Amino acid sequence: xxxxxxxxxxxxxxxxxxxxxxxxxxxxxxxxxxxxxxxxxxxxxxxxxxxxxxxxxxxxxxxxxxxxxxxxxxxxxxxxxxxxxxxxxxxxxxxxxxxxxxxxxxxxxxxxxxxxxxxxxxxxxxxxxxxxxxxxxxxxxxxxxxxxxxxxxxxxxxxxxxxxxxxxxxxxxxxxxxxxxxxxxxxxxxxxxxxxxxxxxxxxxxxxxxxxxxxxxxxxxxxxxxxxxxxxxxxxxxxxxxxxxxxxxxxxxxxxxxxxxxxxxxxxxxxxxxxxxxxxxxxxxxxxxxxxxxxxxxxxxxxxxxxxxxxxxxxxxxxxxxxxxxxxxxxxxxxxxxxxxxx
Amino acid sequence: xxxxxxxxxxxxxxxxxxxxxxxxxxxxxxxxxxxxxxxxxxxxxxxxxxxxxxxxxxxxxxxxxxxxxxxxxxxxxxxxxxxxxxxxxxxxxxxxxxxxxxxxxxxxxxxxxxxxxxxxxxxxxxxxxxxxxxxxxxxxxxxxxxxxxxxxxxxxxxxxxxxxxxxxxxxxxxxxxxxxxxxxxxxxxxxxxxxxxxxxxxxxxxxxxxxxxxxxxxxxxxxxxxxxxxxxxxxxxxxxxxxxxxxxxxxxxxxxxxxxxxxxxxxxxxxxxxxxxxxxxxxxxxxxxxxxxxxxxxxxxxxxxxxxxxxxxxxxxxxxxxxxxxxxxxxxxxxxxxxxxxxxxxxxxxxxxxxxxxxxxxxxxxxxxxxxxxxxxxxxxx
Numbered sequence: 001x002x003x004x005x006x007x008x009x010x011x012x013x014x015x016x017x018x019x020x021x022x023x024x025x026x027x028x029x030x031x032x033x034x035x036x037x038x039x040x041x042x043x044x045x046x047x048x049x050x051x052x053x054x055x056x057x058x059x060x061x062x063x064x065x066x067x068x069x070x071x072x073x074x075x076x077x078x079x080x081x082x083x084x085x086x087x088x089x090x091x092x093x094x095x096x097x098x099x100x101x102x103x104x105x106x107x108x109x110x111x112x113x114x115x116x117x118x119x120x121x122x123x124x125x126x127x128x129x130x131x132x133x134x135x136x137x138x139x140x141x142x143x144x145x146x147x148x149x150x151x152x153x154x155x156x157x158x159x160x161x162x163x164x165x166x167x168x169x170x171x172x173x174x175x176x177x178x179x180x181x182x183x184x185x186x187x188x189x190x191x192x193x194x195x196x197x198x199x200x201x202x203x204x205x206x207x208x209x210x211x212x213x214x215x216x217x218x219x220x221x222x223x224x225x226x227x228x229x230x231x232x233x234x235x236x237x238x239x240x241x242x243x244x245x246x247x248x249x250x251x252x253x254x255x256x257x258x259x260x261x262x263x264x265x266x267x268x269x270x271x272x273x274x275x276x277x278x279x280x281x282x283x284x285x286x287x288x289x290x291x292x293x294x295x296x297x298x299x300x301x302x303x304x305x306x307x308x309x310x311x312x313x314x315x316x317x318x319x320x321x322x323x324x325x326x327x328x329x330x331x332x333x334x335x336x337x338x339x340x341x342x343x
Numbered sequence: 344x345x346x347x348x349x350x351x352x353x354x355x356x357x358x359x360x361x362x363x364x365x366x367x368x369x370x371x372x373x374x375x376x377x378x379x380x381x382x383x384x385x386x387x388x389x390x391x392x393x394x395x396x397x398x399x400x401x402x403x404x405x406x407x408x409x410x411x412x413x414x415x416x417x418x419x420x421x422x423x424x425x426x427x428x429x430x431x432x433x434x435x436x437x438x439x440x441x442x443x444x445x446x447x448x449x450x451x452x453x454x455x456x457x458x459x460x461x462x463x464x465x466x467x468x469x470x471x472x473x474x475x476x477x478x479x480x481x482x483x484x485x486x487x488x489x490x491x492x493x494x495x496x497x498x499x500x501x502x503x504x505x506x507x508x509x510x511x512x513x514x515x516x517x518x519x520x521x522x523x524x525x526x527x528x529x530x531x532x533x534x535x536x537x538x539x540x541x542x543x544x545x546x547x548x549x550x551x552x553x554x555x556x557x558x559x560x561x562x563x564x565x566x567x568x569x570x571x572x573x574x575x576x577x578x579x580x581x582x583x584x585x586x587x588x589x590x591x592x593x594x595x596x597x598x599x600x601x602x603x604x605x606x607x608x609x610x611x612x613x614x615x616x617x618x619x620x621x622x623x624x625x626x627x628x629x630x631x632x633x634x635x636x637x638x639x640x641x642x643x644x645x646x647x648x649x650x651x652x653x654x655x656x657x658x659x660x661x662x663x664x665x666x667x668x669x670x671x672x673x674x675x676x677x678x679x680x681x682x683x684x685x686x687x688x689x690x691x692x693x694x695x696x697x698x699x700x701x702x703x704x705x706x707x708x709x710x711x712x713x714x715x716x717x718x719x720x721x722x723x724x725x
Binding site: 217241260262 | 438439545547548575576577578579580581583584587602603604605606608609629632642643644645646647648649650651652654655656660662663664665666
């Protein structure tokens with residue numbers, strides 16, 4: 001936490017112009033990531049979590065997209081870089097893996113070739129050396145008989161193995177930051193456990209900082225140091241892992257935690273579902289975006305709540321209620337067995 | 344498929360089903376049949392609604408263009424037997440490719456069986472022709488995983504929900520219209536939505552439409568194939584609660600397929616765990632989580648991420664190595680032995696039978712059962 005953060009996103013706004021109006025996909029998001037840290041970004045589809053990170057990587061080429069704000073990587077603003085400069089960062093400085101490993105790999109090239117291509121793009125290596133590196137990387141991510149499998153095509157790998165290949169590719173140039181966008185959503189639980197263990201191991205071995213985007217609170221509980229919860233394009237709560245799980249401040253976070261059918265608690269009679277739907281990003285309400293679905297709405301909610309430190313220990317939330325009130329309400333709204341007594 | 348054949352009116356053939364439809368309409372208007380004694384969460388004391396006996400489904404792997412030779416078989420479902428009582432929910436879990444969806448489709452007779460039989464309401468439906476099946480389909484409906492793919496994008500919601508009634512010649516146009524409105528309300532949508540198209544709805548709402556369609560003809564058994572996996576967490580809880588409420592209200596019986604063990608535990612009375620085409624363990628729901636017998640069940644449970652940092656750090660996770668073997672050539676003996684940490688010689692040689700562990704219907708197929716000792720019934724979940 002000393003000095004400058006590795007990645008500093010400042011007031012990022014991303015909007016798309018459509019025939020129906022302007023979609024404000026990301027609306028003033030600020031995030032920072034220190035060296036070796038793991039940041040979890042949690043939210044439902046359409047909350048802007050993927051768009052935020054895609055924008056950081058400058059992967060959105062839509063001519064109707066508009067970007068505002070700064071993305072500082074080691075002090076340099078990625079948003080102002082030209083294509084050549086950003087290509088130097090992608091892969092080498094910041095690497096990204098995606099949800100669906102089948103569509104992220106090119107089906108007509110051997111996986112080894114695809115890894116070699118990336119290595120040679122960033123480093124001046126011979127074909128043989130790059131090939132050896134590919135084998136080494138595939139071994140590192142736990143692919144058996146890597147020396148043979150390096151010559152296979154993506155369709156010859158299972159889903160979990162493909163995700164390993166993606167991770168190998170992402171690690172090929174020793175990036176400082178690995179952005180994992182729903183890396184295990186398409187996988188079975190047993191394979192998910194394998195991949196999460198792999199990410200944890202790589203994080204420990206290489207000291208890579210990780211941004212883990214997911215909708216599954218269980219996944220971040222295990223892996224993230226800090227967590228940001230997003231809703232309708234904004235961060236509505238941000239804090240350490242313990243803050244979010246043991247002292248959640250925002251009613252939406254309560255809802256997220258309450259709607260999971262959990263194995264570690266007695267079975268509730270009903271799940272505490274959040275009523276209604278997220279608002280349309282075309283017509284965001286003036287006030288709190290969660291207001292329409294919130295059971296604790298009151299007069300002030302017509303004004304947009306800022307993301308502030310209301311608890312007093314760096315734990316930020318965007319809800320007008322005061323912390324004492326929230327802790328009380330939390331116990332009564334969510335099933336008592338779902339949220340433990342906050343300390 | 345069914346819609347096409349139903350559209351060609353053949354009075355001689357359809358006379359029977361129509362008469363039956365008439366009687367269903369009559370009782371249906373009054374309300375669902377209240378006969379099965381369903382009380383509280385421990386449902387399933389009713390009569391046996393469906394019995395699956397030694398179901399096998401192999402898919403041929405063919406080679407060649409004109410003269411296709413069968414070179415291998417995918418053993419998708421391999422000798423599966425179980426029964427479901429009226430009013431209960433049977434959860435079916437397992438990894439992708441374990442045959443749970445194929446099993447569901449075999450039961451609904453969307454696939455012909457390779458062998459075995461399905462006895463539904465006392466009648467073997469496994470050899471019925473498509474025409475004979477039509478009245479059965481009224482009582483046995485499916486809800487599919489992908490709410491985007493399972494609704495015809497060119498039909499208005501009203502038509503989507505009315506289709507089953509039209510196909511089965513249930514009621515007059517007016518009655519159908521009224522029923523569509525009722526159904527929409529039942530699943531928590533506004534009756535004013537009848538004239539909208541599926542794309543105007545969100546994923547959760549579409550899944551509600553799929554449920555309304557399945558309920559149109561007052562079915563007794565609903566097979567839900569991963570009904571909530573495509574939905575967001577908060578929406579998922581809404582749909583699960585809806586299915587729960589509908590079961591209480593309409594005395595439905597569910598087969599609930601999911602890979603999310605938390606969801607399955609929440610909805611099920613009993614749970615069957617499948618691995619490579621076989622049921623390896625079947626048990627009352629809570630019992631399975633407290634006292635898993637099969638090492639595969641133990642590993643599955645341990646792989647579920649727990650949304651609690653402290654618990655998550657404390658517990659020792661069992662991470663299964665490798666992938667599920669190919670169902671084309673499943674391993675000898677116990678199919679799980681290649682990934683099992685307790686496996687010994689016998690596991691590769693002899694296939695363990697599904698035997699009872701305790702007298703509450705808890706059964707497992709393992710040579711080295713865990714927690715087999717009743718005294719050690721409490722498994723520390725730390």
